[in-house]
Amino acid sequence: MSDDEPSENISGGDAGGGSPAAFGAAANPASRAEAVVDALGDLYWRKAYGGQDAFECLVRTILSQNTSDKASQPAHDALMARYGPGGPEWNGDLAASLADAARDELAETISGAGLYNVKSERILALAERVVEEYGGADGFDAFVRDEDPRRIRETLLEMNGVGPKTADCVLLFAGGRGGVFPVDTHVHRISRRMGLAPAGADHEGVREALETGVPAGKCGFGHTAMIQFGREYCTAREPACLEGPEACPLYDRCDRVGIDELAGEAVDPSEAVADE
Structure with missing residues (x-):
């Protein structure tokens, strides 16, 4: 983890607002994006947001x-x-x-x-x-x-x-609005790397893909938990998967676009597609 990154996403931690909520994992997720968000909820937290000034x-x-x-x-x-x-x-x-x-x-x-x-x-x-x-x-x-x-x-x-x-x-x-999935640099990278959005999608393209594939009530904690996952596991240059399948808890759910496990290298997903 970079020295510039705090250890915890404040929006997901105790000081980040919102309240724990019992969003159950779907027995048959409607999309891969929902399955990933459910897994992130198991790994980190499930919260409902809203109420901040x-x-x-x-x-x-x-x-x-x-x-x-x-x-x-x-x-x-x-x-x-x-x-x-x-x-x-x-x-x-x-x-x-x-x-x-x-x-x-x-x-x-x-x-x-x-x-x-x-x-x-x-x-x-x-x-x-x-x-x-x-x-x-x-x-x-x-x-x-x-x-x-x-x-x-x-x-x-x-x-x-x-x-x-x-x-x-x-x-x-x-506003506490369901169905809103903000896209920061972590969400943008991870969604394209995992194959949840097109490799060349811009931030708006990623947002549209996630808001289409993730149920409204799960978008909030999907956003904050994906940021935490990006800090702990799916970093830009040294994602955990480069250490082997066992190093990443979402390895089996990921397309690893832009990841060369043999060479031990990771590039932006858009670069990987451009090179094909």
């Missing part, structure tokens, strides 16, 4: 872009200590507090997350928009909780700095 979730996800939990979590904690409840810059609403923040001070506060100048500008712009259009964090939370998911996703994607993964994380962790 939508604006804070949006900010947290912005902080996590192009960095790890190891770096983004302290930045989030520092931001909340300064601009959240009880903090010196708190004025009763997180969006309003951040909308009033000085950009250089916010950038310094979140500097541990990397790309802090860009992220501070994005957070300020998002805070200003949320205050202007929804009256603050509570109004935005109600929008994410109650509005049609398609409209929420379209609205989020119109916001500067919000891509598909960020939008889907807000829908999952704040």
Whole structure:
């Protein structure tokens, strides 16, 4: 595991929100993707997500872009200590507090997350928009909780700095919407390596394949557990399968696209297909 990766995916751990849920493994899975998610649930956790504050979730996800939990979590904690409840810059609403923040001070506060100048500008712009259009964090939370998911996703994607993964994380962790399977770098790599999505699929292609093949209630824990699996077993360059079939608990469920076990090498699945 890279030194930049924390040992546990915070979204799946005790501090990650959600609650344990008894999603039973299917006796006859409707797809290979469902069978893999069931196996991941046996290996890690089965949780139902939702209930996080939508604006804070949006900010947290912005902080996590192009960095790890190891770096983004302290930045989030520092931001909340300064601009959240009880903090010196708190004025009763997180969006309003951040909308009033000085950009250089916010950038310094979140500097541990990397790309802090860009992220501070994005957070300020998002805070200003949320205050202007929804009256603050509570109004935005109600929008994410109650509005049609398609409209929420379209609205989020119109916001500067919000891509598909960020939008889907807000829908999952704040809105508690079933059938949402956010695709990060781990999910993108593993799904194509295992053959759950086409080897050349982009993030949206992987999302569509997973949301088609995995029952709605299982998408949330499928996302968080697959990230954990990517950290522990299915890493980019040194996946466990290179050590032998017994080293990976999902070996028999995987197509190992891009894996050369004899040479002990792993490449991106899209590269493997391009070389054929």
